[in-house]
Amino acid sequence: MTCLYPKINDQLFIQVPSSDASEAEVEYRSRIAELEDEAFLIEIPMQESSGRLKKLHIGDELSVYFMGEGGIKNYFYTHVLGFKEDVIRMVRVHKPAKDEILKIQRRSFLRVSAELELAVRTAAGIRFLVRTEDIGGGGTSFWTDVSTPLEVGDRLECWLLIPYRNGLNEHAYFEAEVVRMKELDTGRSVAMLKFVNILDGERQKIIRFCFERQFDFRNR
Structure with a gap:
């Protein structure tokens, strides 16, 4: 197009x-x-x-x-x-x-590779801190290990720390569902999430970051 x-x-x-x-x-x-x-x-x-x-x-x-x-x-x-x-x-x-x-596009969100700090709370109240593998307007994925076992279908509360080009940091809050677990040879796993409850303003913060990151990639 x-x-x-x-x-x-x-x-x-x-x-x-x-x-x-x-x-x-x-x-x-x-x-x-x-x-x-x-x-x-x-x-x-x-x-x-x-x-x-x-x-x-x-x-x-x-x-x-x-x-x-x-x-x-x-x-x-x-x-x-x-x-x-x-x-x-x-x-x-x-x-x-x-x-x-x-x-x-509204239903096709840009996704970029990015290691961002993500604070997570499970439905059981377990809290942990991880780094994302990628992020987009529709979901994210992060690395995890056996000490924080997750299963497909788990609902998580998440707080994402977003650094912008101008030096400012923002937090975006959302609720997400684990849609896939991918095991790695290192003994760690990648948890893939889709957003199930996110305010439009919070999603726009993430989309803005993705846009800035994509723009930086194109100008390298």
């Missing part, structure tokens, strides 16, 4: 990496005003809840998504190139290559 660029008047949803945790979580809304060969011209991003405009500077990094057909979110990274004064002031941002735009 060919990835399409956003069109004039398409809405953009923008987050601006910041060392301030509360600011980094703010989502701003903007709109494509003009298209250039190497850039998009967008309206000054605005926080919908407060009407506050976001002051941007040349070089600022932006994490952006726009909605495609069927509710598919198209994510990309960009940065501010400059400004254009017209009837309204516009921000000129770098136009990414088409292969730098990642589609996140």
